[in-house]
Amino acid sequence: MRTRLKFLSAGVLAVALTGCATQPREYWHDFTSNKIVSEVAENDAALVFFRDASGPEKQAVNININGEYLTSLQPNGFSQVTTCAMPQRIGAFLTGTDNDYLRKENQGSFYQLPNAQVSYFRVSVGENGQAVVTPVDEETARAEINTRKYQSNTLPRVEKKNTCVDRTQPRTYTLDASALFQFDKFSANNVLPKGLQEIQAVARDIREYPVRIRAIEIVGHTDPQGSVAYNQKLSAERARTVGNMLVQLGVPANLIQARSVGKSQPVVTGCAEKHKGNREAINACNQPNRRVEIKLYAQQ
Template sequence: MFKLNTTLSAALFAAILCAAPFASAQQMQANPAQVFGATYNPVAPVTDGQAQVVYYRTSGVGQQKGAAHVYVDSEFHTGLLPGGYSAFCVAAGSHTLGAYLNDAPTYKGKNVDLYSANLEAGKTYFLRVQENGSGAPQAVTREDAERELAGSRFQAQALSRASKVQACNYLPKPAVPAAQFKDYALSGDVLFAFGKSGHQDISHQGRTAIRELITQLHREHAKLERIEVVGHTDPIGSYAANQSLGLKRAQTVRRLLVDGGLSATSINASSAGSSEPVTDECYGSKAEQVACNAPNRRVVVRVDVRGQ
């Protein structure tokens, strides 16, 4: 259970005078290639003795300008821009945590409105910045947080001064079982024009690619009893729009597979949206980002190979 209470430590007031390692909002926004790292992927569990924190800031309408300064035990950790996140570990136990917008020149996270929490060993906590709050972290379930974190990028511009932050000791990954599925990826740009998804939108080249795939599936598999068609998008646009676009494209490809002779009862369509990127290092103008993100726009036909 994540519980918060406020405490005030006047003795920390002198810390305001210390040099703060904050990049200005203008500096951060001027060169996003330098302030953001990799796109968020689900974090692994940590070993006993540590607690993991994923602190993030959503993007979209209503976000305030500038960075939200994150403090851990009254020490600066990072400054989160909209769409940025930080994942870090601390020793299990009581800590103060907070994220403050318009923080300078008083630097609240160092001396006032300190929000304490007892972080349990082996647990991961997802905390969202409150855009119009007092700095208190907002606890979010993993499911809701990771839905909001899709497309978010690691905040990398500032050097952490939080001495209690530790490198995370992750549990070893379980052994990878033998493959139960085989994937066939179709380029989204071959199938559709950018942003299109309907049956009438699919290109001549895309129809040819699907006919060739059907022939390949029959050649490589004795049984085609379970097939999942998964639509993937690039991160351009909102989470909801990308989920919808991915699903519509998957449904169109499913229809063409059925039209090509595969059983309708054996094929399901779903969307991964922008949550499983192939590449996540795209910057520049929108046209440059669209071109760079081409590998992320794809439809994957996944065949269940168990029992074959």
């Protein structure tokens, strides 16, 4: 007798157990015979991902677009999605290969997608166990996809509105200083694990930016508590530390300018008056003011 148990997860896997089996195995289903939609509206781009026969037969490859989950491809499966015709970051990884989800969400390479056209990407698994995404021409892709089936076994999280950000325009990252550094500290030795992950993610973005960057401005901010001189120094040191870490992660040093504005540019005001005498509430209210901004400026 065969018993089937269905588990909903990021991959929405169905696990099949046979009567004498001791270990569950991935059992995928829900293929359809959907055809590729070739008509694409103006200002849109269609992306078709198809997997070849490489890699483990029972291990899917998850596809991300700008960190958002799209699908889990089995060998000989394909999937299609519509985005805005702007640079999109595409990443792929084998299910269950590691648990570093922040890295997974930020991995991949940017691709400039042609307006009102379909772009095709072959998904393979190399000998090192790493998933690889390769752009291919339409004729080659359609010949291979002709023998494949459309995968409809997962719920995509890619929202088209989130793909319509113009990545060729200046971009600003706002990092919470409380998550970056230990309290009242500023050196690289005092960077918190979450802060290190955020800086690493920004460095990856900068290295993969789809257009040339002419400048990177790093600005340190503090909350209004304390003297002007103290806050100016603290925010300057924090901006300098973040800049040095980006350089160590492969960002060109000649692009970076670090400066401090101390407590002169708060995003929240009046915390001390609103929570008079309650130091904990004042600190919580002021949290958005304690930040490091990384501003990218693209070449025109």
